[in-house]
Amino acid sequence: MAERIGIVWNPTKVDESALRDAVGAAFADDAEVQWWQTSQDDPGRSMAEAAVEAGCDVVVAVGGDGTVRVVAEALASVGDDAPRLGIVPRGTGNLLARNLGIPLGSIPKALALIAAGHDREIDMGWVRADGGAAETGFLVMIGVGLDAHMLAETDDDLKDRAGWLAYVEAMGRALTAAETMDISLRVDEGEEQAVSGHTLLIGNCGAIQGGVTLLPDAVPDDGRLDLLLVSAESAAQWARTLRAIVWDNGIRRLIGGDDETVDTDAARHLTGERIRAWLSTPTAFEIDGEEAGDITGLEVRVQPGALRVLC
Structure with missing residues (x-):
């Protein structure tokens, strides 16, 4: 046939x-x-x-x-x-x-x-925002805070001309817009944690443009989602966080170094099948790189083996 x-x-x-x-x-x-x-x-x-x-x-x-x-x-x-x-x-x-x-x-x-x-079976994430009835799927990652502000600040005309470099131009304005939020966080059936930060990322894949890997342990077919909470504010904290992202959890692993994910005082990684977060203030939200308005809470789950992708 x-x-x-x-x-x-x-x-x-x-x-x-x-x-x-x-x-x-x-x-x-x-x-x-x-x-x-x-x-x-x-x-x-x-x-x-x-x-x-x-x-x-x-x-x-x-x-x-x-x-x-x-x-x-x-x-x-x-x-x-x-x-x-x-x-x-x-x-x-x-x-x-x-x-x-x-x-x-x-x-x-x-x-x-x-x-x-040739196909590969991969997972899919689903997010329900603000206790709504409908879930939205995502393939790579969702974000609350700084990264969503960056998308909002990105000039569409510049993006058409310069591609992903337009996001870099928007980062400075996003840094001034993002504010630290208090978060009530629960992973799977664990205890609810009181944390704070200006960026919360949850993903099924970890790599973004420019060869940067934000979620070094994220694997699209492991039946789990990975989380990164960033709270860096001072220049020293940003320097340590960027070193961890670019070197410790990026280049070092690629060249055969230790595979253990490095956390810092301002960047923390977690993993689970279900993640719930309640935010202290309405905050910008994005799904797979697209703006999705402001939210105050989200519930996220993984659907293992949801898709067979030809790749």
Whole structure:
């Protein structure tokens, strides 16, 4: 039986004719390819659901992290019979693609990887904000505080021109906007802890742009989520925190050093299957690199083996 492939593509991220030519060249002549275009009102959820309903064996998300996330969310909701997920990264961050080794910047190379047919089962995180009824899926990480402020301060036009370097430009303004918050934190069934910080990250993958790894123990298929709480304020604390991120938990591990994660007085790592946090003040929130408003609390869980990604 011919393989059925669904293409969910973001028209703001890719030229249609170039994409159709590349898809035609990548897959066998007898492959049945169906197309769904995302819209401003729907970044891909109903399109991915339509691809599932159409019986697609593979659903390919063509776009940025937002497109990939909502397509994955739809597939993860199906269960064991869900189609496999292919990714053609066309955004600024392309965070999941970076963590899974999917080629960036080349549509043909990404499609060739998909056509090769090798998949990896990965987990998916789910977050419920402020006790709401609906959960939102995430593939890489969610953040409260400084990193979300940085996204809010990033100039969209500059991001289009300079890519991820636009985030660096926004960091200075974000540092002045982020404030330390008191947090009631509970991991799995442990005791509730009273902590404080200006940044809380929870992730399924650890690498971001520029080769930086924020969550060194995060593995996308270990059935767990990793947490980083940052409270650095003084220059000395920032220096120790940056050294831990870049050297101790980054380069040193890559060159064969000790694999034990290093904490500092202002950067603490934890891991668990369920994480709950209540914040003392409404704080900026982001999901896989996209702004998601201000929140005062979140409940997070992991769905092990939620997706089969072609990578």
